[in-house]
Amino acid sequence: MVVAGIDVGSLTAEVVLLEEGKILHYVIIPTGANSKTAADKAMDTALEAAGLTRSDLRYIVATGYGRVSIDFADKRITEITCHGRGAHYLNPAVRTVIDIGGQDSKVISLSDKGKVLDFSMNDKCAAGTGRFLEVMAQALEVELDGLAGLSNRAQDTVSISSMCTVFAESEVVSLIARGLPRENIARGLHQAIADRTAGMVHRIGLEEAVMITGGVAKNGAVVGALNEKLKTKIIVPDEPQIAGALGAALLAEDEIV
Ligand SMILES: Nc1ncnc2c1ncn2[C@@H]1O[C@H](COP(=O)(O)OP(=O)(O)OP(=O)(O)O)[C@@H](O)[C@H]1O
Numbered sequence: 001m002v003v004a005g006i007d008v009g010s011l012t013a014e015v016v017l018l019e020e021g022k023i024l025h026y027v028i029i030p031t032g033a034n035s036k037t038a039a040d041k042a043m044d045t046a047l048e049a050a051g052l053t054r055s056d057l058r059y060i061v062a063t064g065y066g067r068v069s070i071d072f073a074d075k076r077i078t079e080i081t082c083h084g085r086g087a088h089y090l091n092p093a094v095r096t097v098i099d100i101g102g103q104d105s106k107v108i109s110l111s112d113k114g115k116v117l118d119f120s121m122n123d124k125c126a127a128g129t130g131r132f133l134e135v136m137a138q139a140l141e142v143e144l145d146g147l148a149g150l151s152n153r154a155q156d157t158v159s160i161s162s163m164c165t166v167f168a169e170s171e172v173v174s175l176i177a178r179g180l181p182r183e184n185i186a187r188g189l190h191q192a193i194a195d196r197t198a199g200m201v202h203r204i205g206l207e208e209a210v211m212i213t214g215g216v217a218k219n220g221a222v223v224g225a226l227n228e229k230l231k232t233k234i235i236v237p238d239e240p241q242i243a244g245a246l247g248a249a250l251l252a253e254d255e256i257v
């Protein structure tokens, strides 16, 4: 019996196909301008790769900010619940989940059964999110996946005073103009994200083990700075971006038993 979880976020859309608790296939695609189109494309791509059609799916759970526009979903569940469930499946020892996506970041506290006990969320602006890092990568003239490497080569840290994406971008531009090393600026930016995220973790209380999900988990400099701040060793799953869709698929499986 195959079920699906779909997570349409602000920047990426993921589908996970699950068969008897095992991941059959998954896809990650950019969301683009239309979340409905992205949802259809992600689902069809995953089904085609698995040699299935929509009629083979017993149940579909949708999550993410675009979940309302996914008309083929049987149920819609919040990202908090889905990321929590996905993280628990990936490692049952996890009690704290940090999800940093494109436009929001959240910290979720889990029970030993993977149930959400508490959470803290920043969805007001791009500060401290993946979008913030994308804008800064552009200002520093480096590819997104080169940002962490740049930061790791820093000799020093240039602290960034503004957290607002718009103000921080002009601050970075003027720091570059003043001749400060881009490496040191990059480190300051990663520190700023880690500070902000650590504040959210402390608001709900740090309990180990800690896992990071969402695309920003692929940025080793954010993870490194967070490890230092939180004095822990954060677990980074192999595919951190699919945690929400995976949780949605597991919740879909719950519906049919
Ligand atoms: N290879 C990579 N290296 C560094 N960072 C990456 C990489 N891939 C993605 N990211 C980061 O991940 C972010 C997107 O994360 P994700 O796919 O979880 O967002 P989303 O789920 O669409 O957003 P949201 O949940 O906020 O709606 C990008 O903004 C970028 O900062």
Ligand SMILES: [Mg+2]
Pocket: 009, 010, 064, 101, 102, 214, 244
């Ligand atoms: Mg997301």
